[in-house]
Amino acid sequence: MKYTQLGNTDLHVSRICFGCWQLSPSFWGEIALEPWQQSVHAAIDHGVNFLDTADAYGDGYAEEQLGILMKRDGLRDKFTIATKFFWKFTEPCGRHPDTTYEYILRACEDSLNRLQTDHIDLYQIHAWDAITRPDEVARAFHKLKSDGKVRYFGVSNLNPEQMDLYRSHFEVSCLQPAYSLLDRGIEARELPYCLNHNIGVINFSPLFRGLLGGKYTADSTIDGTRANGPLFRGEGLRIMVEAIDKAKEIAADHDLTVAQLAMRWTLTNPAITSAIAGVKKPEHIIGTVKAADDVLSQKVWYQVANLFTEAQTRALATKA
Numbered sequence: 001m002k003y004t005q006l007g008n009t010d011l012h013v014s015r016i017c018f019g020c021w022q023l024s025p026s027f028w029g030e031i032a033l034e035p036w037q038q039s040v041h042a043a044i045d046h047g048v049n050f051l052d053t054a055d056a057y058g059d060g061y062a063e064e065q066l067g068i069l070m071k072r073d074g075l076r077d078k079f080t081i082a083t084k085f086f087w088k089f090t091e092p093c094g095r096h097p098d099t100t101y102e103y104i105l106r107a108c109e110d111s112l113n114r115l116q117t118d119h120i121d122l123y124q125i126h127a128w129d130a131i132t133r134p135d136e137v138a139r140a141f142h143k144l145k146s147d148g149k150v151r152y153f154g155v156s157n158l159n160p161e162q163m164d165l166y167r168s169h170f171e172v173s174c175l176q177p178a179y180s181l182l183d184r185g186i187e188a189r190e191l192p193y194c195l196n197h198n199i200g201v202i203n204f205s206p207l208f209r210g211l212l213g214g215k216y217t218a219d220s221t222i223d224g225t226r227a228n229g230p231l232f233r234g235e236g237l238r239i240m241v242e243a244i245d246k247a248k249e250i251a252a253d254h255d256l257t258v259a260q261l262a263m264r265w266t267l268t269n270p271a272i273t274s275a276i277a278g279v280k281k282p283e284h285i286i287g288t289v290k291a292a293d294d295v296l297s298q299k300v301w302y303q304v305a306n307l308f309t310e311a312q313t314r315a316l317a318t319k320a
């Protein structure tokens, strides 16, 4: 496993980060806990020392299960832990964003309790809250930092203007955006901004929520909320599978699986610190870590990028 410094922090993290969103039954369906627990151990065995979760994953369930496992097996010191707040999910009226001073302090306390730890290494705002002033968020952050409950702050799903607003009040150490062969929107603005300001970037959905994992065929029925995406069904899926089959050949030339190729493709971008892999079972993380051993050549990076850009353009033009 390769390690790198996260932005301007003193955190040295593995280039693969273990993502815990899969413990969110409303999106992914129920997953078996025992294989998931084994995958946390497999991650440690393969050198992964970085783990991403959120209070909203399963409305507290992901943090809770992680806390139970870390306590049971004494794993807290094995990981740099990143978690998030933003969605107030305890209201009877349904979830809504909240980044007010009081709420942040309470959300952090709740996360610490669920995770059974006394500090969070990287505490991230899950998304942009249009109605709370950045200086109010900053007040909460300064308090959490001075109380020793949080080491560094990060943001997720924000653009450069939004990061600027926060950065004039507190240090933003990391951005967590979506980035994959099928989601390259951050290449033009967010990634250069982060490089310029030495902000770490940990990209989510590097396999485009599993599509680039290579297990689907044109006839697959992909269940859960993923099925709503145009690339996950009908003609869109058929075109994507065709491209993935071509990518499998390129991957094989480099002794990689297509999942490893897709993951390595994101890690080749110099702005990317660590790619967050979504994990349900040991095979997922074990099958992913090799991606971090090396980067792709310029030629292969563009060859694969062009293959998927062309296929995605065609797939989105069809009526799925």
Ligand SMILES: NC(=O)c1ccc[n+]([C@@H]2O[C@H](COP(=O)([O-])OP(=O)(O)OC[C@H]3O[C@@H](n4cnc5c(N)ncnc54)[C@H](OP(=O)(O)O)[C@@H]3O)[C@@H](O)[C@H]2O)c1
Residues within 6 Å of the ligand: 018, 019, 020, 021, 022, 052, 053, 126, 156, 157, 176, 203, 204, 205, 206, 207, 208, 209, 210, 211, 212, 213, 214, 215, 259, 276, 277, 278, 279, 280, 283, 284, 285, 286, 287, 288
């Ligand atoms: N900040 C945010 O807004 C945000 C949003 C989304 C995710 N995240 C974070 O990012 C993490 C990763 O996102 P994601 O779950 O969308 O990531 P992903 O890695 O793109 O997709 C995960 C899926 O890929 C498949 N997979 C995993 N390892 C594989 C392997 N080695 N070979 C083949 N297929 C493999 C599995 O799909 P199957 O289930 O089909 O087998 C798995 O459920 C999440 O867990 C979470 O921590 C953050």
